[in-house]
Structure formats: C-alpha cells, structure tokens
Amino acid sequence: MRQIIIFDTTLRDGEQSPGASMNFSEKMEVATALDELGIDVIEAGFPIASPGDFEAVAEVAKIVKNASVCGLARCVDKDIDAAVEALKQARKPRIHIFLATSPIHRRYKLKMSEDEVVARAVEGVRRSRNYCDDIEFSCEDACRTEYGFLRRVVEAVIDAGASTVNIPDTVGYTTPPEMFARIDMLKKHVPNIDKAVISVHCHNDLGMATANSLAAVTAGAGQIECTINALGERAGNCSLEEVAMALKVRADVFKTQTNIVTRRLYPMSRLVATVTGLRVPQNKPIVGRNAFAHESGIHQDGVLKEPTTYEIMRPEDIGLPKNNLVLGKHSGRAAIVDRVKTLGFDLTADQVDLLFEEFKKLADRKKEVFDGDLRALLQQRIHEQKTQPQTVARDWTLVDYDLRVRSGKDAQVHITIRRGEEVLTGSNDGGDGPIDSMFTAIRTLTKFDIALKEMDIKSATDGEDALAEVTILLNRGESLYRGIGVSTDTFEATAIAILNAVNRIGDA
Ligand code: KIV
Ligand code: ZN
Secondary structure, three states, X not given: OEEOEEEEOOOOOXXXXXXXXXXXXXXXXXXXXHHHHOOOEXXXXXXXXXXXXXXXXXXXXXXXXOOEEEEEEEXXXXXXXXXXXXXXXXXXXEEEEEEEOOHHHHHHHHOOOHHHHHHHHHHHHHHHHOOOOOEEEEEEOHHHOOHHHHHHHHHHHHHHOOOEEEEEEOOOOOOHHHHHHHHHHHHHHOOOHHHOEEEEEEEOOOOOHHHHHHHHHHHOOOXXXXXXXXXXXXXXXXXXXXXXXXXXXXXXXXXXXOOOOHHHHHHHHHHHHHHHOOOOOOOOOOOOOOOOOOOOHHHHHHHHHOHHHOOOOOHHHHOOOOOOOOEOOOOOHHHHHHHHHHOOOOOOHHHHHHHHHHHHHHHHHOOOEOHHHHHHHHHHHHHHHHHOHHXXXXXXXXXXXXXXXXXOOOEEEXXXXXXXXXXXXXXXXXXXXXXXXXXXXXXXXHOOOOEEEEEEEEEOOOOOOXXXXXXXXXXXXXXXXXXXXXXXXXXXXXXXXXXXXXXXXXXX
16 A cells, blocks of 8 residues: 555645634644644645744644644745744754746746746755755646646756655646646656655646546655645635545555544544634535435435445544434533543533533523534634633623614614623614624724624524524624624624624734
8 A cells, every 4th residue: 555645734725715714723723633633744834924824833833743844935035944944843844835837827927937947946945955854846837837847847856855746736727637647747757756755736626626636646646735624725625534535435446545544534624614614515525514414215224224335434434423412401511521522522621611511501591402512512612712712801702682673674782792891881773684783783892993794604403492603704904804603592693703703803
C-alpha cells in the first residue's frame, strides 16, 4: 500500500470561503483537532497577509504535536521571511511558496516572461531552503499551463531544493482524465521527479475536485491538498472526508493508505461547521445529515436485514453515533457525559457543568432531548465558552425580551441585555417585522454600526418543540461577523445569535 500524504488547508484556503473567518482561539481548536485526526501537513495560514494571520500560524506551529505545520508565501522575499519567522517554533516546519505558471496568469497578472517566472521560482525556493528543508512549491494555475513549460518549472524547482511540487487546479477547470494525463506526463518526462512528492490541490468549480484528486493519485501523486467540509475559495476545495473515505473504502482500487483516523471525521466536520457557521449540506457525501439515512422502504428493509445491502461504509467508521439516544429531565450527569463523548466532544469539568445546567433547562422545556439538541447546545454555549474564555466577562448576553407582532402592523420589541454589571434596556416599535425590530434595538443599545447580511434558521431535530439554530451574518464596514443562537424559542435564538456576532467584533 502506497502512503498518501494528506495536506489540510482548512485554516488557509478554507478560511478564504466568504464569511468563513475564524477567530484566534477557534483556529487553535481546529488545528488541535486536525492533528488528532491524523493530518500529515496542516497549512495554518498566510503569515504575510495580516498580523492576525501571522500570530495564528506562529501559535499553531507551537501547539501542533504530530503534523508538519506549513505557512504560505508568494515567491517574494518579505513573504518568505514572514513565513520563516512564523514557523520558528514548529517541530516540523514547511514553507509553501507559490507562483503562477499559466500563460493567462503570466501575461495578465504577473506580466512576466517564461524565463522570468522560472528565475523567480528558483530564487524563492533557494531562499526558503536557507531556513528549512521541507519546501513545497506550487505552480499556481498549473492545470492551464502548457505541458512543456510546466515540465521546465517543475524540474527547476526540484533542482533548487523543493521536496514537494504542487499541481493546483486553481480555477477548478480540469477533468479526471486530463488530471491523470498531466501527472502521468510529469512522472514520465521530468528527469528529477523522483526527488519530490507530487501534490494536487483541486478546486471544485465544476464539481470535480474529489474525482480529479483521485485521478492524480492513480497517476502517481503522493499528496492531496483538501479541506474539511470542502471549504475554500469560491466553490471550495477537494473535500478531505471524501478523499479519505474513498481511499479507504476503495483501497482495492487505489492500493494506497493514509494516516487519517476516520472515526474522527464526523466530529471534525461538526467542529468546522460550528466555528465557521457554514453548514454542511444535508446530502453532502460522508458527513451530511442524510449520508447514512435510508428513506425508501425497500432500502430500510434491506439495511435491517443486512447493512451492506445499501451501505458501503459503516456509520461508526466516520464517527457517526450509532443510535440517537433519547435523554430527558431524569437523565443524570453520567448519561450526559457519556453521550457527549460519543458525539465526539471532549469537555473539561467546567464545560460539563455548564452543559448540564443548560441540559436541565432544556429538558424542562422539551420532553425528549435528542443528540441533535445536545449537539446544538454544545455548539453554541459550550463552544462560546471554550473558545473565548478570556472574553466572556465583556460579552453581551440576552436578559429578556418582549415582542409584539401583528399582521400589517410594525413589530414592537422591548429588550434587555447585559454585559458584566452593565444592564441596558431599549425598545423599537418601527420594525419591518420582528427580526428588523430586534436587530435595530440591539444595534442601538450596543452602539455598533452593523448591518444584517444573512440569516438562516434550522431546527436541530424533528418535532414542533425542536431547538431552533439561528445563524446570523452581519457586517460592520468591510468585515463580516457570524453568530449562532440556539433556543426552543426562535426569536430568543435570533437575539442570542445577533449578540454572539456582536461579541465577535472585539475578537477579530
Ligand atoms: O488554488 C491555488 O492555486 C492555491 C495555491 C496557493 C496553492 O490555493
Ligand atoms: Zn486554492
């Protein structure tokens, strides 16, 4: 079995998904979970992009125990130096430099000749090699680059010391047979190709990112770059959970293996969905809500008789809890702790206390508490506390609200919020509906110049008494802030979500 290196770029390319930005502590939480998932290389960010990115890469470099930690740099001295500095404390640092190679990028973006591109690429690799042995070079837009020129660049950067050469499909344009042919061509015609690992980094604009990555593996690529939940620029990147499971389930075809601990895939996906606020589509392969649900009677009958009739992988292989245990107000702390572990969350004693308190309140409002309810509670309450312990005292929380809605009339709200000892009450009676009224009242009280950009409401489980999960995306100037609110009362969840997003303004 050939070993395939899994390179995760959730914290870099994934974070480039519109609205997916993560705060510092969320990035640390994701990095730790990626390390436990068995990722080989974690791309932690683009250190030159901002001081926040630099700090995040430096901290990930410090805390990650097993994986290599990688920082991205353009092929320019100041980027490379920033990456070197940020990775100083990494146990296994990798510098990832990129330069576009396609004719369209050379002509319109770089305004550089072929010779200039080769010279700059070689210079970048040599400079990086002065600091670090593990250098990855990416030929940006490689899949629209002429074969001859791509061969020339790849050979030159390997000669200069690159140990990984990445062939990105930057614009998600290529097809599986083309990807196979391109990798095969490099394997056969670049004389020093055996001195480097060939990597692929596929975007999903035409929905072929996973298929293209797997075609590259078949042709001999040794590294796949991907993200959790397929996050990434535009339509996203290749999905990590899809390639990991495809390589495992069809090991008979690919004859490869990875270090991914697949039973951590589902909890990892939930964590990333929570911190980014970008929900996983229900029919998403592997980690979507419907991925293991059987609707048709024929399928249900088959699965009951023998799961393999309609299931090509077991739910437990990806860490999906086997049964949806029902808890209620008589359930004890031990049952909650046990269930939370099964759902993939690792809580401290303080967090268990907080969750248990929330659970009891919920069990009073709702007869049966399902896994979906627990997960929603964990995601909002525990996650807030876990990722921002130092900021909790200065966070706004909802005390109560009174809302009046009548058809054809403006909505009226009276709301009280608290921050530490400070308690503020305000009203709005000119709202174009209840959400407008609530949002305006909170904006006036918190004095932030914010606008509501997007809002999404979902029920955590089935049933009329289900918890509502509300996700809010608001903007303040150029910046976007996401907040999550959970309650059996949809308007209360909305107010919590708005305050949650407002509280993030200070963390950004
Ligand atoms: O899509 C792309 O080409 C990239 C490179 C920086 C690897 O993200
Ligand atoms: Zn990319």
